[in-house]
Amino acid sequence: MNKRPLILVTNDDGISAPGIRKLIRIMNTIGDVVVVAPDSPQSGMGHAITIDSTLACDQIKIDQGPQKEYQCSGTPADCVKMAVREVLKKKPDLCVSGINHGSNSSISVIYSGTMSAAIEAGIEGIPAIGFSLLDYSLDAKFDHLEEDVLKITKNVLENGLPKGVVLNVNFPKTEELFKGIKICRQAKGNWVEDFDKRVNPMGKEYYWLTGKFVNEDNGEDTDEWALANNYVSIVPTQFDLTAHHFIQHLNSWDL
Amino acid sequence: MNKRPLILVTNDDGISAPGIRKLIRIMNTIGDVVVVAPDSPQSGMGHAITIDSTLACDQIKIDQGPQKEYQCSGTPADCVKMAVREVLKKKPDLCVSGINHGSNSSISVIYSGTMSAAIEAGIEGIPAIGFSLLDYSLDAKFDHLEEDVLKITKNVLENGLPKGVVLNVNFPKTEELFKGIKICRQAKGNWVEDFDKRVNPMGKEYYWLTGKFVNEDNGEDTDEWALANNYVSIVPTQFDLTAHHFIQHLNSWDL
Numbered sequence: 001m002n003k004r005p006l007i008l009v010t011n012d013d014g015i016s017a018p019g020i021r022k023l024i025r026i027m028n029t030i031g032d033v034v035v036v037a038p039d040s041p042q043s044g045m046g047h048a049i050t051i052d053s054t055l056a057c058d059q060i061k062i063d064q065g066p067q068k069e070y071q072c073s074g075t076p077a078d079c080v081k082m083a084v085r086e087v088l089k090k091k092p093d094l095c096v097s098g099i100n101h102g103s104n105s106s107i108s109v110i111y112s113g114t115m116s117a118a119i120e121a122g123i124e125g126i127p128a129i130g131f132s133l134l135d136y137s138l139d140a141k142f143d144h145l146e147e148d149v150l151k152i153t154k155n156v157l158e159n160g161l162p163k164g165v166v167l168n169v170n171f172p173k174t175e176e177l178f179k180g181i182k183i184c185r186q187a188k189g190n191w192v193e194d195f196d197k198r199v200n201p202m203g204k205e206y207y208w209l210t211g212k213f214v215n216e217d218n219g220e221d222t223d224e225w226a227l228a229n230n231y232v233s234i235v236p237t238q239f240d241l242t243a244h245h246f247i248q249h250l251n252s253w254d255l
Numbered sequence: 256m257n258k259r260p261l262i263l264v265t266n267d268d269g270i271s272a273p274g275i276r277k278l279i280r281i282m283n284t285i286g287d288v289v290v291v292a293p294d295s296p297q298s299g300m301g302h303a304i305t306i307d308s309t310l311a312c313d314q315i316k317i318d319q320g321p322q323k324e325y326q327c328s329g330t331p332a333d334c335v336k337m338a339v340r341e342v343l344k345k346k347p348d349l350c351v352s353g354i355n356h357g358s359n360s361s362i363s364v365i366y367s368g369t370m371s372a373a374i375e376a377g378i379e380g381i382p383a384i385g386f387s388l389l390d391y392s393l394d395a396k397f398d399h400l401e402e403d404v405l406k407i408t409k410n411v412l413e414n415g416l417p418k419g420v421v422l423n424v425n426f427p428k429t430e431e432l433f434k435g436i437k438i439c440r441q442a443k444g445n446w447v448e449d450f451d452k453r454v455n456p457m458g459k460e461y462y463w464l465t466g467k468f469v470n471e472d473n474g475e476d477t478d479e480w481a482l483a484n485n486y487v488s489i490v491p492t493q494f495d496l497t498a499h500h501f502i503q504h505l506n507s508w509d510l
Contacts, residue, residue: 046302046332047365055450055462077301077366078464081448086462107378109496110302111332123362123445155508164443165498181510185497188419190378193336195310207310207341209333236498236505241364242440243420243491250491253410255436 005093005157007031008083008121012042012076012100012113015069016062019099022142023131024067026149027096030157033067034092036083038113042075043102045113047120049081050074057082076117084124094157095121098131099149101140105132105170105223105233106187106215115168119239122166127156129166134173134227145171148181148232168235172227182231187222189215260348260412262286263338263376267297267331267355267368270324271317274354277397278386279322281404282351285412288322289347291338293368297330298357300368302375304336305329312337331372339379349412350376353386354404356395360387360425360478360488361442361470370423374494377421382411384421389428389482400426403436403487423490427482437486442477444470 007027011020015037027033036057056073070087072079076097084091097117104112114130121128131149133140152169161167168186172178191211199205215224223233262282266275270292282288291312311328325342327334331352339346352372359367369385376383386404388395407424416422423441427433446466454460470479478488 041307044304044306046300046304046371048301048303049299049366050464051299052296054453055464056459057462074464081464082450082462085448086450086452107494110374110378110494111304116301119365123365151510155510159508162498162501165501168496183502183505183510185499185502186495188495193340195337195341197341198309204311207312207337209305209310209329209336234505234510235496236501237496238498239362239365239496240441240443241423241490241492241494241496243417243493244440246417246420246491247438247440250438250489253414255406255410255438255489 005031007033008092008095009035010037010079010097010117014038014041015071023099035069036079039071042113045075047116048075049077076113077120080117080120091126095126095128100132102136103134106189118166127161131169133171165236168237170233179230182226184223184226184233184235186235187224188217260286262288263347263350264290265292265334265352265372269293269296270326278354290324291334294326297368300330302371303330304332331368332375335372335375346381350381350383355387357391358389361444373421382416386424388426420491423492425488434485437481439478439481439488439490441490442479443472
């Protein structure tokens with residue numbers, strides 16, 4: 001790519017989260033950056049879009065960087081749609097989402113606002129990467145991710161991605177140096193919920209959703225294995241959800 | 256299955272929508288039914304879950320049927336989690352979601368609250384089916400779907416589904432008799448958005464998200480082809496999003 005690429009940056013933790021501020025600074029070194037990100041945290045939004053209410057999208061200035069920035073009242077998927085149709089009025093060369101404060105490995109990809117933005121860009125035919133760090137803290141440190149974020153991003157800009165594939169990148173939480181980058185499959189696992197039941201001052205019961213991730217997958221080719229062993233994980237992620245392997249069997253049913 | 260199966264019914268249009276009321280009546284003929292469904296419409300919620308606010312879940316009685324019913328303030332995925340952990344405190348034999356007022360074929364599966372409930376059940380290891388009718392109207396007619404809903408449901412109860420696979424069933428909108436049921440793959444397509452920009456009474460701009468589905472897939476083995484040709488479509492749907500076919504190539508990158 002000869003000229004500087006046009007890079008769309010978004011996330012699900014909201015436009016002022018430290019993770020996206022770091023990602024913007026990294027992207028400013030290699031491209032022309034436009035940010036369209038949620039005006040408030042949108043974690044756990046999955047691939048939600050805003051159908052039943054209105055959307056706001058306003059230009060703002062948060063720091064002295066060269067990027068253009070817009071905050072949007074919608075979900076991460078809304079932000080990508082808004083960026084392509086209304087803000088840029090064209091497709092950027094790349095969309096990066098994150099850096100998320102918290103893991104989006106294994107089944108969490110399904111619930112992830114970070115990855116829904118990357119997937120929405122992929123649906124539009126835009127090469128896209130979601131970046132997440134396994135540290136939920138707002139004080140999470142991101143400086144040591146810079147080199148790998150750049151390396152992965154430059155590879156995507158140079159090599160492209162096939163239609164229908166985006167990348168889900170997760171960084172381990174560790175004090176040590178990463179051992180390297182591993183290409184992985186999504187580990188089989190799920191969240192086992194525990195609803196914390198409480199009673200409000202009026203005597204009515206309500207719940208908080210809490211949960212614990214359970215990895216059911218012993219494979220050493222999974223994202224969970226890579227992260228537990230101090231590797232950066234990349235899972236190529238698709239949005240054709242067809243279980244192609246089961247089509248032939250289904251045709252034998254009495255339907 | 257010798258004894259009557261325990262069937263969880265949910266949806267994304269809300270517990271009082273005609274589509275779910277019909278699905279409850281159909282399921283009452285073959286099993287013991289528990290309904291845990293959103294207390295208000297949740298269309299377009301994708302696989303969102305409620306992390307940052309509280310949830311209510313209250314038993315209610317809407318009609319004279321034998322089913323037990325609970326309305327929940329959360330998303331469709333929340334409803335399934337709430338049903339398994341708090342209401343039933345065990346896994347039902349089957350989860351059915353719908354009947355949705357509107358299509359969930361092709362890429363719409365990604366944005367669909369109806370299918371997110373079925374997928375959430377699948378993640379829990381519960382056989383699950385999402386049913387949708389290509390008619391967004393609240394006056395949509397569902398009576399003629401009964402035979403096929405029963406046939407598909409009984410097949411799932413008798414044959415089971417492999418781990419990691421749920422069914423996405425869509426019914427065409429037509430005055431004619433259906434030509435039959437087709438096992439399909441998800442058509443490649445996307446929504447092309449048009450943001451309807453308006454100005455509020457205070458002079459501030461805001462947007463409504465609108466869009467038009469564009470089918471980019473000429474295959475005759477897709478859900479879009481089946482529905483356009485008056486067949487009921489069934490797409491076996493998975494939640495392992497790994498693009499397995501791209502892993503080998505990614506390993507050749509300079510990372």
